[in-house]
Amino acid sequence: MPKIYLTTPLYYVNDQPHLGHAYTTILADVLTRFYKMAGYETFFLTGTDEHGQKIADAAKQRNKTPLQHCDEMVLKFKSLWEKLNIGYDDFIRTTESRHISVVNQALQNLYEKGDIYKSSYTGWYCVPDERFWTEKDLVDGNCPDCGRKVEKLEEDNYFFRMSAYQDWLIQYIREHPRFIEPETRKNEILGFLSKPLNDLCISRPSNRLSWGIPLPFDPQYVCYVWFDALLNYITSPGYLTDQEGFQKWWPADYHLIGKDIVTTHGVFWPIMLKALEIEPPHTIFAHGWWLIEETKMSKSLGNVVSPEYLISEFGVDQFRYFIMREMALGQDASFSIESIIDRINMDLANDFGNLASRILTMIRRYRQNKLPEALENGGPEEALITSSNRLPDEVFGLIREMKIHLALDRIISAVRDTNRYIESSAPWELARTKQDKKLDTVLYTATEVLRKIALLLYPVMPEKIERLREFLNSREEITLTSARKWGILQPGTAVDHKEILFPRIEKALHKTEPETPKKMETPKKTDYLTFEEFKKLDIRIAEVLTAEKVPDTKNLLRLEIDLGTEKRTIVAGLAKYYQPQEFVGKKIVVLANLQPANLHGIISEGMLLAAEGEDTVKLLTIEGDIPPGSRIR
Numbered sequence: 001m002p003k004i005y006l007t008t009p010l011y012y013v014n015d016q017p018h019l020g021h022a023y024t025t026i027l028a029d030v031l032t033r034f035y036k037m038a039g040y041e042t043f044f045l046t047g048t049d050e051h052g053q054k055i056a057d058a059a060k061q062r063n064k065t066p067l068q069h070c071d072e073m074v075l076k077f078k079s080l081w082e083k084l085n086i087g088y089d090d091f092i093r094t095t096e097s098r099h100i101s102v103v104n105q106a107l108q109n110l111y112e113k114g115d116i117y118k119s120s121y122t123g124w125y126c127v128p129d130e131r132f133w134t135e136k137d138l139v140d141g142n143c144p145d146c147g148r149k150v151e152k153l154e155e156d157n158y159f160f161r162m163s164a165y166q167d168w169l170i171q172y173i174r175e176h177p178r179f180i181e182p183e184t185r186k187n188e189i190l191g192f193l194s195k196p197l198n199d200l201c202i203s204r205p206s207n208r209l210s211w212g213i214p215l216p217f218d219p220q221y222v223c224y225v226w227f228d229a230l231l232n233y234i235t236s237p238g239y240l241t242d243q244e245g246f247q248k249w250w251p252a253d254y255h256l257i258g259k260d261i262v263t264t265h266g267v268f269w270p271i272m273l274k275a276l277e278i279e280p281p282h283t284i285f286a287h288g289w290w291l292i293e294e295t296k297m298s299k300s301l302g303n304v305v306s307p308e309y310l311i312s313e314f315g316v317d318q319f320r321y322f323i324m325r326e327m328a329l330g331q332d333a334s335f336s337i338e339s340i341i342d343r344i345n346m347d348l349a350n351d352f353g354n355l356a357s358r359i360l361t362m363i364r365r366y367r368q369n370k371l372p373e374a375l376e377n378g379g380p381e382e383a384l385i386t387s388s389n390r391l392p393d394e395v396f397g398l399i400r401e402m403k404i405h406l407a408l409d410r411i412i413s414a415v416r417d418t419n420r421y422i423e424s425s426a427p428w429e430l431a432r433t434k435q436d437k438k439l440d441t442v443l444y445t446a447t448e449v450l451r452k453i454a455l456l457l458y459p460v461m462p463e464k465i466e467r468l469r470e471f472l473n474s475r476e477e478i479t480l481t482s483a484r485k486w487g488i489l490q491p492g493t494a495v496d497h498k499e500i501l502f503p504r505i506e507k508a509l510h511k512t513e514p515e516t517p518k519k520m521e522t523p524k525k526t527d528y529l530t531f532e533e534f535k536k537l538d539i540r541i542a543e544v545l546t547a548e549k550v551p552d553t554k555n556l557l558r559l560e561i562d563l564g565t566e567k568r569t570i571v572a573g574l575a576k577y578y579q580p581q582e583f584v585g586k587k588i589v590v591l592a593n594l595q596p597a598n599l600h601g602i603i604s605e606g607m608l609l610a611a612e613g614e615d616t617v618k619l620l621t622i623e624g625d626i627p628p629g630s631r632i633r
């Protein structure tokens with residue numbers, strides 16, 4: 001069985017996780033799920049980086065011991081990963097004894113070999129980055145990495161003889177084109193290595209920093225946090241403790257990282273491994289940054305976006321889809337609320353969600369929720385069958401090339417093709433003209449393509465796809481093989497459309513700026529509705545059963561209404577003008593076939609009609625008695 005070992009960086013626990021952390025972790029989860037579907041045995045490692053100055057300072061600020069602080073912060077990471085459905089195999093903390101023991105043995109080994117030596121050192125120290133720089137490294141007297149102030153320090157320290165391995169590393173990178181990806185990052189590292197490589201200071205005197213792993217050969221010092229943390233990638237699969245596990249999983253296939261930590265992973269780490277006589281990882285893959293208006297999103301700049309907020313506002317799977325679709329792996333991507341709403345509305349509500357709901361609604365309407373049989377395949381069906389049988393391998397090919405956004409684009413274009421197939425076959429016409437066999441064929445073909453496409457979206461949106469599989473009553477294994485096969489859904493299967501999977505999101509509800517007042521205008525002739533268009537409006541009388549304010553909103557009311565044939569929930573922006581109890585028992589007028597929308601987490605299925613005055617709003621009601629459900633014509 002082929003196998004794959006993927007890692008995320010170990011996140012610093014000085015603060016809460018943000019969008020950047022969520023991104024790498026979701027990426028690892030999505031890749032793992034895709035490879036699993038392709039029959040790989042997978043191992044996905046994540047965790048937290050808990051030693052060093054940054055963490056000690058954060059703990060001090062909160063009046064906690066460093067370990068207390070870490071214990072609390074780790075829970076925030078774990079709970080976010082749970083909300084995001086991250087299926088990691090191991091979560092490692094650098095404060096765990098299994099890890100400390102590996103760090104100790106690695107240090108001792110390198111010390112005995114002579115690769116670690118003591119020397120006096122004068123340098124410039126960047127506290128936030130915890131790195132020493134030489135005079136010539138500085139940019140305008142500041143840290144070349146983060147641009148912040150540096151302090152001059154002179155002290156005795158231990159050094160790791162990196163310089164001895166410089167030539168080996170250059171040659172290794174040249175001979176292994178996939179070792180550092182993408183190409184730009186590889187060239188950056190080769191550029192860095194074109195200058196003489198300094199030995200790496202791997203200790204901090206414990207009187208200056210005590211929060212770290214003491215050096216086994218000199219407890220007056222603790223280990224430099226990066227030297228400690230990188231070793232996690234071999235601790236977890238069992239280096240020195242589980243020979244079989246280690247042999248099975250090492251070398252890692254992908255270390256997924258952000259582009260700001262390429263030097264540590266592309267230079268320090270392979271040299272540490274070489275010195276320890278361990279094979280280097282297969283690929284170090286660096287993604288770009290999430291930017292907010294051209295600036296990197298980061299805690300120190302105070303412009304971070306909370307993943308929890310995005311999950312509660314837009315849904316877990318919608319968020320996962322957005323960040324996978326929006327970022328071309330390797331390049332930077334801009335984040336904005338507008339872009340996430342557009343993406344969800346376009347790809348998920350209009351294309352994929354709409355495909356699922358129109359197919360299932362037609363099977364309900366024309367075939368009483370029973371999947372019919374395809375007995376009249378013609379050219380369009382054959383074309384869809386062939387392309388959907390090919391789709392899984394095309395998509396997985398793009399995943400292997402780390403082109404996740406293109407893989408998703410390919411899937412959505414298959415969704416669009418299927419929507420076009422429905423439009424051109426016009427099942428509603430086939431039903432009207434009683435072409436039963438053709439109608440059955442179209443309904444079956446579209447459903448089977450939907451099943452296959454849904455499987456391919458599973459790694460990105462596991463919850464929604466599980467739900468859709470319940471609608472389709474499809475229980476086959478979630479594998480690429482099932483996605484390649486045609487005809488898994490059996491005619492006669494009971495299917496059902498239980499809810500809208502991806503309600504459209506109203507932009508207006510997510511904007512912070514005030515709305516511009518609307519001007520009253522007489523409609524132009526070209527704005528007239530045709531009678532056919534008017535007939536599409538399903539305006540009906542409904543009776544309000546219950547009404548209540550939507551918590552944490554100024555103007556929203558949630559109404560349960562009786563539409564004669566069914567009960568529904570609608571959300572109306574009328575709390576400024578009406579008390580909730582004024583609605584109960586009233587007969588109101590509702591546009592019943594408006595596309596459902598997610599308003600503050602509530603799916604509103606229809607729109608209440610009201611008249612807008614200068615500074616008032618009045619409800620449309622009906623004169624006299626008429627039962628709920630009556631249509632307005």
Ligand code: MSP
Nearest residue numbers: 009010011012020049229230257258259289290297
């Ligand atoms: N603790 C080290 C990693 C040690 S690995 C042995 C570390 N931690 S971190 O919490 O600061 O960052 C973790 C990851 O988040 C990095 O890969 C970093 O690139 C990523 N991101 C932080 N901000 C980011 C964005 N704005 N956008 C995308 N990812 C970014 O570094």
